[in-house]
Amino acid sequence: MSLFIGGFAIIFIGGLASLFCGRRGGLASLCGVLGTAAGSIAAIIPAFKVLFSGAAESVQIAWAVPFGSFCLRLDPLSAFFLIPILGLSSIAAVYGVEYLSSYQSRKNLGVPWFFYALLLVGMMLVVAAGNGLLFLIAWEIMSVASFFLVSFEYEKPAVRQAGLSYLIAMHIGTAFLILFFILLSSGTGSLDFDKIPMFPAAKANLLFLLAVVGFGTKAGFMPLHVWLPHAHPAAPSHVSAVMSGVMIKTGIYGLVRAAMLLGTPPAWWGWLLIMIGAVSGILGVLFALAQHDLKRLLAYHSVENIGIITIGLGVGLLGVHLHSPILAVLGFAGGLFHVLNHAVFKGLLFLCAGSVLHSSGTGCLDKLGGLIKRMPWTASAFLVGAAAISGLPPLNGFASEFLLYLGVFKNNGGDGLEMLVLALIVIGSLALIGGLALACFTKAFGIVFLGHPRSGAAQESHEAGVLMKLSMAVLACLCVLLGLLSPWVVRSAAYVIAAIAPLPMGQIEAELGCASSVLLGFVFVSLVFAIVLFGLTAVRCRLLKSRCVRQSVTWDCGYARPDSRMQYTATSFAQPITALFNVFLQTRKKFLPPEGLFPVRSSFETETPDLGERYLYLPLYRWICALFGKLQWLQHGRVQIYIFYIALTLWLLLMWKLM
Amino acid sequence: MVILLKILNLAVTLTAAPLLLGIIIRVKAWFAGRTGQPLLQPYYDIWKLLRKGTVYSVSTSWVFRAGPLVSLAVTLTAALLLPMGGLPAVFAFDGDFLVFVYLLGLLRFFMIVSALDTGSSFEGMGSSREAAFSALCEPALLIGLAAIAKITGHASLTPMAASLQPALWTAAGPAFVLVGFALIIVFLSENCRIPVDDPTTHLELTMIHEAMVLDHGGLDLGMLQYAAALKMWLLGLVLVGVVVPIHSGFLCLDTAATLLCMGLLAVLVGIVESSMARIRLLRIPPLLIGAAALSVLALVLVYR
Secondary structure, three states: HHHHHHHHHHHHHHHHHHHHHHOHHHHHHHHHHHHOOOOOHHHHOOOOOHHHHHHOOOEEEEEOOOOOOEEEEOOOHHHHHHHHHHHHHHHHHHHHHHHHHHHOOOOOHHHHHHHHHHHHHHHHHHHOOEEEHHHHHHHHHHHHHHHHHHHHHOOOOHHHHHEEEEEEEEHHHHHHHHHHHHHHHEEEEEEEHHHHOOOOOOHHHHHHHHHHHHHHHHOOOOOOOOOHHHHHHHOOHHHHHHHHHHHHHHHHHHHHHHHOOOOOOHHHHHHHHHHHHHHHHHHHHHHHHOOHHHHHHHHHHHHHHHHHHHHHHHHHHHHHOOHHHHHHHHHHHHHHHHHHHHHHHHHHHHHHHHHHHHHHHOOOOHHHOHHHHHHHHHHHHHHHHHHHHOOOOOOHHHHHHHHHHHHHHHOOOHHHHHHHHHHHHHHHHHHHHHHHHHHHHHHHHHHHOOOOOOHHHHOOOOOOOHHHHHHHHHHHHHHHHHHHHHHHHOOOHHHHHHHHHHOHHHHHHHHHHHHHHHHHHHHHHHHHHHHHHHHHHHHHHHHHHHEEEEEEEEOOOOOOOOOHHOOOOOOHHHHHHHHHHHHHOEEEEEEEEOOOOOOOOOOEEEEEOOOOHHHHHHHHHHHHHHHHHHHHHHOOHHHHHHHHEEEEEEEHHHHHHHH | HHHHHHHHHHHHHHHHHHHHHHHHHHHHHHHHHHOOOOHHHHHHHHHHHHHHOOEEEOOOOOHHHHHHHHHHHHHHHHHHHOOEOEEHHHHHHHHHHHHHHHHHHHHHHHHHHHOOOOOOOHHHHHHHHHHHHHHHHHHHHHHHHHHHHHOOOOHHHHHHHHHOOOHHHHHHHHHHHHEEEEHHHHHHHHOOOOOOOOOOOOOOOOOOOHHHHHOOOOHHHHHHHHHHHHHHHHHHHHHHHHHHHOOOOOOOHHHHHHHHHHHHHHHHHHHHHOOOOOOOOHHHHHHHHHHHHHHHHHHHHHHH
């Protein structure tokens, strides 16, 4: 535990140091990245120790705050979330050094590094907090630090807007969490997690709903996800990677922790999570398909992946309720493994998107193209990430989805409507999400990196620097490794699942052993695939050596002047799917048809506004606005009247006291 | 002994795959009143292409060159997962059909990106359609397989096919019929046959798969064609394996019956192609959603 606190302190001190040498950008970056990396290495050691030994560590520090106690506790669940948090944050920090260096002349780099350290410290505290009040404070540190990071380029109005909407969304979520913790403490008066009593069913249900809304806002459940597509494109890319890769997972962590605290789950908790997961997953990927901006597209994919994770948690909770060890273990294992996998491939994809943005200056898909020629490293890394997020073997994304499928396929929990609905929702939505994600990422990769450049900006792009390439390469390798090592990674989740699900350890280990042996089959197939691919490549190389290999233009139908604007665009690529699902997407089209015999100008625009924004948040805010509008008569702008209000209040308070 | 059987399975798959195409073409010729090309013509075509060099577009990168390699590697690897009548699969483990389905996903991924690599709108068009239609095929295929897994109580293809007694058919006949229909639609769509795609035209308004391979030539095209033939064989094996109850107890008889069923499947495809027109592109999603609905119905019947 002392290592954890030491790492915590190193990161914070590194952040402070970079704040103090902020004017000298290089030094600030150095302090920031050294602090983050050294602190993360120190703190990740106890996390691994706890994960593999299963023995929780805790420390209590004196802290005189009502309801609060400074209790830090590393149990297997915290440790499991801590590992991707620390790992991805340090890799992204290395990337950030080079990414931020282009701002060096214009901005004080100490500030983003300080808030980066603060965000990391906040996330560490969130997963390690053993007390409700401490948790809320850490939660707030995390939200506010990330708000400042999102608003890094505050001179742009869109960024300010995004930052503000993020801040508001976070605090709506936090309001539900405050309510959650107040209700949680109302029994014993203590907010220590280990002193929470068992609740009657009605209260536990209410608490669970509060947790779903509160943590769901952070995690990005549909339709609470509205801040994601604004905040991720606005933030610097290494911050987007951390926010999307690990910060939103603290919402998942909170939800799991809440479910643990609230005791045996009734069936509907599981069903609710499965439904939320399926809706978030399918709508998330559909909205991603309709996007024109690379980082916005990735942000919607976070919603999709959170959906997959939530399906896993829901299946797990349902398994606990039904006393079906296979559902419980494989559901939780799949969901949690996907937490780890998503951190890796989404982090990678955001870093790649950052390199594209950094070198070409635009994230607009339809202005890019052909970048693989100028940015071969970034393109290859993006390809790995794209295949991983589409859940394709032999990469890690497949392994976690495979576990979820397997849980449902092997579940012999009996017949009946319940099992039917479960199989239909889980298999149907995972299959559909998989197919649509593949469509979306072939679109993203194909339009951005392949073909011809669609604008001058894309033509003048250049490869990222050494540090950026290094961090992308590390994450891409992790995508492959986590896939190939999945049988062993899954086994290491035994203690985490034992902490969540009230099952005997032997049973959990047996189920995980089963899953791991099945994954071993997948690893074998992957290895055979790699060997076959290698062999075929060698054979083709040999064959082509002695044969005629020519270069020519792409077949253009005999047309003499092909133009890069004639290529398929992101919009046209996604059109068959977006047209099919237009019921949900409600894409707005603006078409200016060509007119006359010699048409000069014609244009076509599509825009897909967010569903949650349009039908949930906007009406809600309008209603609140109208409500407060009715109170406007109180406001006159005259000082005398305000003084009268103050006097009136004082008088009322006095009367109240006297009575 | 078992190892020999596994190798035999693989050998039959690798050699017999292009024959399906030959049969389909012959059936179509017979319907049209022509003599048609030799049954082994697809072999000659692939062999001819494999002996050629290639032409690469200047727009393309390594992704384009990787497309045919990955396609062939995927189909060769996927061939290890399927049993054939009495012959067991080389690899069999729970959920192996998921690996199979997602391996085909990897193939599709590389086909699409290597098509987009040329920067041609024809190939963009083909790949966009391929992405949309196969996304809709996936639920139909996996839910259908879930129904079969539930009936047989196995989550792996080899025991699934082995336990497919005729008695199961009498118990859950309607579910098998529904899954059979769903899988036939998936089979036609995934292999780019009429009524979803027309493999004989190069007209850009109708084509899907043909548009995607427009710029591949020579050796690469040969590899792609062999991979496509293998893919058709493998999906046919899944269809025959999980729907037709071949279980005589004699290894040779079972295998021969499976091969016969594969031949009949090819004849069926030929008949469908001769008697139907390709449907309009806008009508394809409802067809595929219909296939998914059949699978869902089968699952409902199984869990009833």
